[in-house]
Amino acid sequence: MNKEKSITSIVGAGLLALAAAVGVPAPAAAADGAALLAANCLSCHSALGSTISRVEGQRKSPEGWQMTITRMQEQHGAKISPQDKRALIKYLADTRGLAPTEAAPWRYLLEHDNNRVEALDDTYKDMCARCHSGARFALQRRSEGEWSLLMHSHIGLNPTLEFHSLARDRAWFQHAVGEIAPALARDFALDAKAWTAWQAAPRVTLAGSWRITGYLPGKGEFEGRMTASAAGEDRFELRLEGRYADGGALAGSGVATVYTGYEWRGSVDIDGVALRQVLAADARATTMKGRQHLAASRRVGGELVAVRESAAPRLVAVMPGHLRRGETAELTLVGSGLDGAVSLGSGVRVLEVVARSADRVVVRARAEGGDGLRDVAVGAARGKGLLAVYERVARVDVEPANAIARVGGPGDAQMEKVGVAYRALGWAAGRDGKAGTADDLRLGYLPVQWSIEAADEEAEKARDQDFVGRIGADGVFVPGDAGPNPARPKSLGNTGRVKVVAAVGEAGERVEGRGSLDVAVPDFVQRALD
Ligand code: HEC
Numbered sequence: 001m002n003k004e005k006s007i008t009s010i011v012g013a014g015l016l017a018l019a020a021a022v023g024v025p026a027p028a029a030a031a032d033g034a035a036l037l038a039a040n041c042l043s044c045h046s047a048l049g050s051t052i053s054r055v056e057g058q059r060k061s062p063e064g065w066q067m068t069i070t071r072m073q074e075q076h077g078a079k080i081s082p083q084d085k086r087a088l089i090k091y092l093a094d095t096r097g098l099a100p101t102e103a104a105p106w107r108y109l110l111e112h113d114n115n116r117v118e119a120l121d122d123t124y125k126d127m128c129a130r131c132h133s134g135a136r137f138a139l140q141r142r143s144e145g146e147w148s149l150l151m152h153s154h155i156g157l158n159p160t161l162e163f164h165s166l167a168r169d170r171a172w173f174q175h176a177v178g179e180i181a182p183a184l185a186r187d188f189a190l191d192a193k194a195w196t197a198w199q200a201a202p203r204v205t206l207a208g209s210w211r212i213t214g215y216l217p218g219k220g221e222f223e224g225r226m227t228a229s230a231a232g233e234d235r236f237e238l239r240l241e242g243r244y245a246d247g248g249a250l251a252g253s254g255v256a257t258v259y260t261g262y263e264w265r266g267s268v269d270i271d272g273v274a275l276r277q278v279l280a281a282d283a284r285a286t287t288m289k290g291r292q293h294l295a296a297s298r299r300v301g302g303e304l305v306a307v308r309e310s311a312a313p314r315l316v317a318v319m320p321g322h323l324r325r326g327e328t329a330e331l332t333l334v335g336s337g338l339d340g341a342v343s344l345g346s347g348v349r350v351l352e353v354v355a356r357s358a359d360r361v362v363v364r365a366r367a368e369g370g371d372g373l374r375d376v377a378v379g380a381a382r383g384k385g386l387l388a389v390y391e392r393v394a395r396v397d398v399e400p401a402n403a404i405a406r407v408g409g410p411g412d413a414q415m416e417k418v419g420v421a422y423r424a425l426g427w428a429a430g431r432d433g434k435a436g437t438a439d440d441l442r443l444g445y446l447p448v449q450w451s452i453e454a455a456d457e458e459a460e461k462a463r464d465q466d467f468v469g470r471i472g473a474d475g476v477f478v479p480g481d482a483g484p485n486p487a488r489p490k491s492l493g494n495t496g497r498v499k500v501v502a503a504v505g506e507a508g509e510r511v512e513g514r515g516s517l518d519v520a521v522p523d524f525v526q527r528a529l530d
């Protein structure tokens with residue numbers, strides 16, 4: 001078999017498992033879980049009461065369980081039907097999952113928002129977080145025995161591990177079993193109050209009507225309403241409707257499954273684009289927060305926030321959330337049950353109500369007064385600090401600050417290009433008049449001009465900026481084609497190192513921000529979690 005093809009098909013299988021739930025009957029009820037474990041796993045594992053060996057000492061995210069079962073299939077030849085696999089992931093995540101507070105610091109990995117430098121204890125950096133992310137294990141809880149067995153399976157399944165750099169300089173396996181496994185058992189312990197409490201907490205259904213706001217690369221900010229109707233245990237049918245910031249209509253539909261009582265995984269089609277939602281509900285199920293990304297390219301996505309609608313009027317956002325002193329601009333106040341007088345806080349005058357409904361009020365406004373956040377109100381609905389008034393943009397942060405893109409293609413038969421969706425976060429200097437200090441005023445995301453430049457002298461010599469790809473006016477970086485480029489040394493192809501530059505303001509007042517971008521070779525082994 002052609003090597004590249006077989007690798008691509010593995011990637012496909014990994015990515016599809018949780019997502020391809022569209023149109024599939026609801027997973028079997030939790031009571032069937034033990035029976036499914038017995039039917040699918042006992043050919044190799046031994047029975048332990050109502051569960052099986054190895055499963056008992058572990059807890060992890062739905063994607064974590066998906067990865068384990070995928071490994072059973074790929075590396076050990078387990079035969080498991082797609083329906084059983086889906087039901088097993090649900091059962092295992094519900095009964096051996098993570099409490100919301102345990103998953104919270106590491107959600108970026110579940111959201112596939114991986115372009116960041118991880119904050120990890122030094123103990124784990126060289127030993128564990130160089131082949132895969134640190135969040136991969138931080139999103140698991142195990143007994144010491146199970147952490148230790150994981151070290152055994154690492155050396156057993158990847159015997160060349162000991163010859164890698166950062167492994168051949170030490171007794172890797174001895175250190176992993178002797179020091180790392182006990183450390184993991186302390187830092188990521190199987191038994192935790194948070195999990196016991198979460199299991200005992202009453203479950204609140206996520207069915208209902210949600211006011212949503214978010215960002216889609218290439219489309220921009222949007223706001224709307226997502227209606228979730230119950231369609232089986234922890235299954236929902238979704239309808240979405242709303243507007244993009246440019247006034248264009250947004251419409252979509254899809255399905256969602258909720259794992260562990262709060263892990264929302266949606267599969268939606270919005271205006272012809274297949275998207276995935278990875279959200280976490282708060283304990284009272286009044287807000288869900290996370291990310292929505294392209295089904296075809298999980299790195300390309302943006303934030304998604306859903307606020308539950310109730311009888312009480314509610315203001316959730318002002319779009320855009322900033323207004324420059326002395327300027328007149330149109331602002332959209334987003335919420336539900338919006339009725340009554342509009343107030344934009346001290347010094348901000350509403351010149352005209354351009355349009356209004358219970359869901360959104362469009363006003364023309366003009367700001368005076370000092371830099372700072374203003375509280376906004378429409379009748380009884382209030383939003384604290386929803387509007388930033390400022391005089392000058394003093395600083396621009398490029399997000400993500402550090403990113404990896406991957407060349408791909410050309411054509412469909414090859415590895416897909418992995419791009420990066422950029423946004424620029426603006427700040428005013430704050431009281432001390434200095435940019436980059438703790439009192440800077442966050443203005444929110446700004447429209448900017450995007451460009452790329454060589455990362456350093458060496459990259460300049462190789463003219464990396466001319467080959468690695470292009471960044472569009474919408475901030476989406478699309479890398480170049482994979483394979484050799486006759487115009488460059490063979491080993492380089494279209495890879496390289498660049499800075500992504502975001503610029504605001506005219507000459508004289510121009511402010512720039514920079515992010516580092518490595519355009520690398522394709523990643524042939526893509527997993528449910530990196
Ligand atoms: C064909 C044999 C086979 C089948 C069937 C099988 N497993 Fe495994 N399983 C193994 C082997 C071998 C290991 C130890 C090596 C490893 O971790 O990959 C293992 C390890 C595990 C581990 C520990 C992994 C870790 O990260 O430490 C878990 C959990 C697990 N299996 C769950 C399951 C579940 C759930 C099923 C049924 C859906 C299943 N297995 C079916 C062979 C199998």
Ligand code: HEC
Nearest residue numbers: 064067068071127128131132136137140154158161176180
């Ligand atoms: C040589 C590269 C390498 C190193 C070093 C490494 N891992 Fe892994 N790890 C892997 C691979 C490969 C997999 C299997 C991915 C798959 O196919 O599912 C894996 C899987 C895992 C999993 C998921 C297993 C499951 O089924 O739940 C965890 C957790 C994990 N590693 C933790 C660690 C820890 C902790 C360390 C440090 C002691 C470590 N890894 C070091 C390569 C590595």
